[in-house]
Amino acid sequence: MKKLSTALIFFLCVGCSQNVPQQGTTSSAPATTATAPAQEATTSKNPEMDRFINDLMAKMTLQEKIGQLNLLAVGFDVTGPVVSKNVDEKIRSGQVGGVFNTFTPVAARKLQEFAVNNTRLKIPLLFGYDVIHGHRTIFPIPLGLSTSWDMDMIERSARIAAEEASADGLNWVFSPMVDIARDPRWGRIAEGAGEDPYLGSQVAKAMVRGYQGDDLTQNNTVMACLKHFALYGAAEAGRDYGTTDMSLQRMYNEYLPPYKAAIEANVGSVMTSFNEINGIPATGNKWLLTELLRDKWGFDGFVVTDYTAINEMIPHGMGTEAEVGALALKAGTDMDMVGEVFLKHLDQAVKEGKVTEADINTACRRILEAKYKLGLFQDPYRYTDDNRATATIMKPEFIDASREIARKSMVLLKNKNNVLPLKQSGSIALIGPLAKSQRDMIGNWSAAGDWKKAVSVEEGIRNVVGNKVKINYAKGANIADDAQMLKRLNAHGGQLDLDTRTSEAMIQEAVKVARASDVIVAVVGESQGMSGEAASRADITLPGQQLELLKALKKTGKPLVLVLINGRPLALKWEEENADAILETWFAGTQAGNATADVLFGNYNPSGKLTTTFPQVVGQVPLFYNHKNTGRPYGGQLLDKYKSRYLDVENEPLYPFGYGLSYTTFNYSKPQISKTTISPTESLEVKVDVSNTGNYDGEEVVQLYIQDLVGSITRPVKELKGFRKIALKKGETQTVTFTLKPEDLKFYNYQLEHVLEPGDFKVYVGPNSRDVQEQSFKVQ
Numbered sequence: 001m002k003k004l005s006t007a008l009i010f011f012l013c014v015g016c017s018q019n020v021p022q023q024g025t026t027s028s029a030p031a032t033t034a035t036a037p038a039q040e041a042t043t044s045k046n047p048e049m050d051r052f053i054n055d056l057m058a059k060m061t062l063q064e065k066i067g068q069l070n071l072l073a074v075g076f077d078v079t080g081p082v083v084s085k086n087v088d089e090k091i092r093s094g095q096v097g098g099v100f101n102t103f104t105p106v107a108a109r110k111l112q113e114f115a116v117n118n119t120r121l122k123i124p125l126l127f128g129y130d131v132i133h134g135h136r137t138i139f140p141i142p143l144g145l146s147t148s149w150d151m152d153m154i155e156r157s158a159r160i161a162a163e164e165a166s167a168d169g170l171n172w173v174f175s176p177m178v179d180i181a182r183d184p185r186w187g188r189i190a191e192g193a194g195e196d197p198y199l200g201s202q203v204a205k206a207m208v209r210g211y212q213g214d215d216l217t218q219n220n221t222v223m224a225c226l227k228h229f230a231l232y233g234a235a236e237a238g239r240d241y242g243t244t245d246m247s248l249q250r251m252y253n254e255y256l257p258p259y260k261a262a263i264e265a266n267v268g269s270v271m272t273s274f275n276e277i278n279g280i281p282a283t284g285n286k287w288l289l290t291e292l293l294r295d296k297w298g299f300d301g302f303v304v305t306d307y308t309a310i311n312e313m314i315p316h317g318m319g320t321e322a323e324v325g326a327l328a329l330k331a332g333t334d335m336d337m338v339g340e341v342f343l344k345h346l347d348q349a350v351k352e353g354k355v356t357e358a359d360i361n362t363a364c365r366r367i368l369e370a371k372y373k374l375g376l377f378q379d380p381y382r383y384t385d386d387n388r389a390t391a392t393i394m395k396p397e398f399i400d401a402s403r404e405i406a407r408k409s410m411v412l413l414k415n416k417n418n419v420l421p422l423k424q425s426g427s428i429a430l431i432g433p434l435a436k437s438q439r440d441m442i443g444n445w446s447a448a449g450d451w452k453k454a455v456s457v458e459e460g461i462r463n464v465v466g467n468k469v470k471i472n473y474a475k476g477a478n479i480a481d482d483a484q485m486l487k488r489l490n491a492h493g494g495q496l497d498l499d500t501r502t503s504e505a506m507i508q509e510a511v512k513v514a515r516a517s518d519v520i521v522a523v524v525g526e527s528q529g530m531s532g533e534a535a536s537r538a539d540i541t542l543p544g545q546q547l548e549l550l551k552a553l554k555k556t557g558k559p560l561v562l563v564l565i566n567g568r569p570l571a572l573k574w575e576e577e578n579a580d581a582i583l584e585t586w587f588a589g590t591q592a593g594n595a596t597a598d599v600l601f602g603n604y605n606p607s608g609k610l611t612t613t614f615p616q617v618v619g620q621v622p623l624f625y626n627h628k629n630t631g632r633p634y635g636g637q638l639l640d641k642y643k644s645r646y647l648d649v650e651n652e653p654l655y656p657f658g659y660g661l662s663y664t665t666f667n668y669s670k671p672q673i674s675k676t677t678i679s680p681t682e683s684l685e686v687k688v689d690v691s692n693t694g695n696y697d698g699e700e701v702v703q704l705y706i707q708d709l710v711g712s713i714t715r716p717v718k719e720l721k722g723f724r725k726i727a728l729k730k731g732e733t734q735t736v737t738f739t740l741k742p743e744d745l746k747f748y749n750y751q752l753e754h755v756l757e758p759g760d761f762k763v764y765v766g767p768n769s770r771d772v773q774e775q776s777f778k779v780q
Contacts, residue, residue, distance in 0.1 A: 044300070044369070052377065053368045059121060061094075062357060065364040066346045068097035068123070069329075071304060071337045074111065091125075092118045095343055097335060097367050098126030098172070103448060108169025109384035116380055124371060124380035128172035128225070130447045132191060133157070135164040137398040137590055138442040138449035140409040141567055142177060142203075144586030146193035147608040147660070148408040149701045149725050151206045157405055158210025160398050162222045167392040168448070171374050171383050172223045174271060176207035178258035179228055183622040184612065185238025187535030190444060190567030190587075192233060194611030195624045195657060197254055198720045201261035208265040216268065217375035219382040226262040228273035228306060230288060231255050235275060238621070239536045244275040249713055252748035254626070260297060268301045268370060272309055272333060281316050283309040284324060289332030302366035304335040311339040321345060326354040334363035394453070399591060406588040406595035411608035412661040413572075413582040419559045420581045421602025421663060422519060427470040429517035430458055431510045431553065432524045433479040433546070434565045439495050443587025444532030444567060453590060457523050457563060460593025464601055472517050475499060476510035477549040479527045485543075494529040503545045507552045514556045521600065522550060523563045528587055531567025540618050541571050554578050563596060569614040576654055584608070602663065607699035607725070609660035609768065613653045620649065625657035625769040626716040658703050658720075658768035664694030664730060668702075670773050671765040677778045680756050684740040684777060688765045692728035699727045702736045705764040705772065711757055712749050718769055738765075745779065 044050050057065070067090075074087050090096050091114060102111055108127050115125045133139045139157040140148075148154065158176075165173055178200055181189040193203040204226070211224040234255060235242035246255070263270075270293065272283040282288055283305050293299045310333070313324035325341035326349045336342040349355045375382055412420070422428070434440055434457070441454040455463070461471060478499055480486055489496055499506060514520050524546045529535060541547065551574075554560055561581040564570070565588075575582060583606070585596050598604040615623045634645040645651055667690070674685035690702055704722035708715040722738040740763065746756045758779045766772030 049369060049372045053365055053372065056121065056123070056368065057361065057364065060364070062350065062360065063347060064094040064121065065357075065360050066342055067093070067095040068364045068367045069335050069342045069346075069360070070096050070340060071098045071100060071126075071128070071335050072096055072340075073338050074099045074102045088114065091115050094119050094121065094123070096125065098128060100128035100174075100337075102127060103129055103165075103169045105167070105169045105384040105386040105389050109381055112380050112384065123368070124376040126172050126367075126371060126374075126376075127170050127383065128174060129165065129170050130175070130445055131161050131165045131170070131173035131222070132175050132177070132445040132447065133161075133443070134402070134446070134589060135161045135168060135170075135448050136393045136450070137161075137164060137402050138446050138454070139402055139405050139589045141190045141443045141445070141587045142192055143190050143194060143567065143612065144409040144588060145405065146199065146203055146611040147411050147584075147586070148405065149199075149609055149611075149723055150408055151202055153405050153408055154203055155206040155210040156401060158207045159213070160401060162211045162213070163220050164393050164398070166220050166222050166383050167385070167389040169383050170222060171376070172225065172269070173211060174225045174227060175211070176204055176224065176262065177227050178204040178262055179231070179233030179273075180255045180258065181233035181612070182624040183235075183238035184540050184569040184615070185536050185538060185618070185621060186233065186235055187240060187531045187537070187568070188533055189233070189569075189612065190531040193258070195613065196611065196626065196720050197257040199611060199723070200258035204258045204262040205265040208262050208267045212266070212268060216373045217378070219375075219385075223268035223370060223374060224262075225269040225271050225304065226259060226267045227271035228282075229270050229293065229303075230259055230273055230282060231277055232273035232275055240534050241274045244277060248752060249748060249750065252752055263293070263297050263299050268373065270299065270301065270303045272303060272305050274306055274309055274312065276316060281309070281313045281318060283333055284313055284318060284327040284331045286331040294332065302334040302363070302370055303332055305333055305337045305339070307337050308339040310336055310341040322349065325349065329355050329359050329363060334366045402589050403591035403595050403598070406585075406591050407598050407604040407606075409586060409588065409608050410595065410599050410606050411584040411610055411659075412599075412606040412663075413584055413655055413659075414576060414579060415661055415663070416580045418663070419519070419561060420583070420600065422521075422561070422600050424465050424468045424601055426518040427472060427516070428461070429510075429514040429520045429558070430461065430471050430473045430523070431476045431513060431520060431549070432522045432563075433475055433477055433544070434525055435473065435475070435523040437565075440528045440565060441587060441592035442589055443528045444535070446528075449590065455591055455593035457593045457596050460595070460597035461600070463594055464597035464603065472513045474506070474510040474513040476506055476522070476553075477503065477545040478506075479546075480544045482544075489527060489529040492529060494527060496527055496529075503548065507545070507549050510549060511552050511556060514553050514558055517558065519559045519561060520553050520556070521561045521563060522553060523565065524550070525565035525570070526567060528567070537568075538618070540568060540621075542575075547574060550575065550579070561600070563600070569610075569612045571615055571617050572654060573616045602696075605663045605696050605698045606660070607662060607701070609658050609701045609703075610655055611657065613657050614655040616649055616652075616654045619646070620651075620653070623653055626719050628714050629717055656768050656770040658701070659770070660701070660768070662694070662696070662698045662700065664692055664696040664698040666698070666700045666728070666767060667691045667693045668766060668773060671763065671775050673763065673775045673777055675777065677780055680758065680779055681742055683742065684763070686738040686740060686763055686765065686775070687735055689733055689735050690726065690728065691733040692730050695730055697727070697729045699725060700767065701725050703766060703768065704738045704740075705769060706740070706745065707762040707764070708745070708747070708757070709760040709762065711747070711759070713747075715747065718764060720769070
């Protein structure tokens, strides 16, 4: 917990009267001549906002302008190693533009009142927070949200998060994270939408719409913050904060699209990434933040660093603190999170000619515009209504939505002999270190979520089947046995308890329980602290003795159902070969246990599909479906030596992108196309009949891929270009129609021109990226 100064604690507890400049008016504070005139020329389409900010900036001193660029941590949890000091004095002197980690209407109002009533120009503060997959009501981790392939539900989750966050004193959220991630060793793969740029773009737009709505001045919306710009998910070796290096062609075609989609959805702010790009850290990269983001993409919001990212350019080797501060500002960074480099050095940098006051004016204006767009100058307390918080936070319809979205995110990976759904009778051996866990259900980056309100798998089963099923429980194994791992995790909120019994004793107990039951439900995986930021894992198999536990349970001969709880793709080769059923539930949120039980017992037919490729072994990663071909592709011939292959494992993944089973079965007709030849300006219609041929009503994600067979640069073997989630009753057939537009066939060529090149294409339709049927067409 971060500690506040004594004076600040006083102001958080004692109310002050409000007196704030109103939108369209000027402050009543005595005018002080600024050191240079504010910039008058803007590209804004809001003349009233321009006039208001021009008038305000004309009254601001250079130091007050720099103060608006300063974001401090004042709050209740820890997101990094630095705690801002003397916050109250800094606010009083106009040296703070926003705070994060402060929420609740009471705390936010007291801090806002202090800012408004004790600063010369009465400029309100921004209040930001890590609202990643829900605020108080927690939804599945973003990777889990993406596996629903349900954009309406994903948008709904962000809308609920915005409702709760804005009722809880916040007006700015550090989400969505849209980094493309193809290496499951990287812990922050949990925070994004997976490996595909097309799907990632749809999720990015849905999240921005959900947070921001149509009108940011409404008090139930929040400003979203796109992160991490850019390429953070491609860290070498999957190690967090690591170097990123790639060609511009890969960057434009495979990694940048989700960021661009969020910009096109009018996201209000952008957060820089920790990695370097072309040898320059993102926070000081002018090509990235100005030439690409603003000049080419037209972004008109503000850019904030990630936690102390300006300071961290020093160990990157970019210069002294003063030098990297000037570099960041000149590059296009507007707000400094926690590091206070701008606050300490920009005044002197102006005097030395290293930055200009025009540079500072530009950044300051962007921060003030954000506050204007949020309506804070009109009413700085619009987010601090305690009655609204009481009526909004975790209300029943939000809890119901959490359960529904969690069910939709779960992916059935295996179901041998239809062992699932389970019968609502007999006995179950409920085994595993996560079977009774509440803390792990809400996952990493659950911030303001209360894990004590989360539903465990055990509780969920009892809620769903009551006394119809006898539950026999055994822990079976610790989530981790290594003392150093436990120490590391618990030092940062892991809350892991080590069962002091030997592994042999715990496994023996579990085997005894299993033999006395009809079926085994083993709840295994990772603790919430094993994924997320600074939680990279070199070994992505089940941690601890969980695999040994499963091997012992397998020997009992009882049906073995695995319930996976984890934040990344895992290497599950033995599990796939030996378990009867595997259900991937991720960290599913507040209603995780109820949602899991709904799926296990058939109250909901699973419909999730993977958005990341699952490897057989960690040595295959990074592994992703839309890879390039090689000049020596391996065709499956055992003795074919000089081909691109491994000696000890097949090239193929364990589970491909887009994969997921159902309790029913679906049959796909061969896709039909409207033409075999089109011009570069024509669209192509693709139709496929999908039939529910099983015994349950169900949902299916119909997926469309293309392949550009010949290009001026090499092209991927497949690219997702459309999907449709449909509901089919048993026996029902539905025709699904896709329209491939010329834009869908374009790519960035060697000169970074976005082009559609004439030639031969294939179109594929199926239930995943592997099991598809194809047609061919030509663009003349």
